Amino acid sequence: MSASGICRLAAAALVLSCSVSFADAPPAAQIKPRQDKLRDMGGALKAITDEIKKGRIDWDNAVIPNAQTVKDRSGYLLNWFPKGTGPEAHVKTYALPVIWQKPDDFTRLGKQLQADAAKLNQIAQAKDEAGLKAQVQTIGKTCKACHDTYRSPDYEKDNEE
Numbered sequence: 213m214s215a216s217g218i219c220r221l222a223a224a225a226l227v228l229s230c231s232v233s234f235a236d237a238p239p240a241a242q243i244k245p246r247q248d249k250l251r252d253m254g255g256a257l258k259a260i261t262d263e264i265k266k267g268r269i270d271w272d273n274a275v276i277p278n279a280q281t282v283k284d285r286s287g288y289l290l291n292w293f294p295k296g297t298g299p300e301a302h303v304k305t306y307a308l309p310v311i312w313q314k315p316d317d318f319t320r321l322g323k324q325l326q327a328d329a330a331k332l333n334q335i336a337q338a339k340d341e342a343g344l345k346a347q348v349q350t351i352g353k354t355c356k357a358c359h360d361t362y363r364s365p366d367y368e369k370d371n372e373e
């Protein structure tokens with residue numbers, strides 16, 4: 213087969229694999245998309261903190277859409293850690309095995325995140341500046357609580373600025 217034929221086949225395979233739902237993908241293939249979504253959530257929360265730092269908050273173009281992203285992503289987070297998507301998948305991941313050893317606690321933190329994100333979203337809609345400042349701290353503590361136990365400290369090492 214010609215090289216371009218192989219490429220067409222590869223492209224077709226890609227399209228096929230994209231149409232398979234996230235949860236059906238083999239464990240190793242679920243890790244990278246999970247990390248991408250977590251990074252988006254991190255970026256959205258950071259964009260909100262940047263607005264607060266700037267002093268002049270752009271609610272409509274920055275805070276409201278980013279609070280929506282945090283809320284959407286937090287709603288799915290607990291679906292992103294099916295069994296088999298830890299270090300045993302042999303793909304680079306910072307997810308620690310303890311996630312699957314203490315599933316109740318992990319779920320509790322995931323639900324806490326959803327509640328915090330829902331409130332963040334309400335506050336954004338209400339354009340409540342004092343509330344926003346407080347809620348960013350609150351949700352940040354929930355992110356940290358989970359990362360402290362369930363994410364490898366290597367993440368900080370690998371992502372030092």
Ligand code: HEC
Pocket residue numbers: 243246247248250251252253254255257282304305306307308318319321322325351352354355356358359362363
């Ligand atoms: C219930 C637990 C839990 C909560 C809550 C949580 N995270 Fe995470 N997060 C993880 C785990 C586990 C990883 C490692 C995933 C991996 O490497 O496969 C992670 C990874 C990340 C990453 C790194 C992605 C990458 O590889 O580049 C970012 C960024 C991140 N989280 C942001 C956040 C933010 C922001 C919040 C709060 C708004 C949050 N997380 C809340 C468990 C959580």
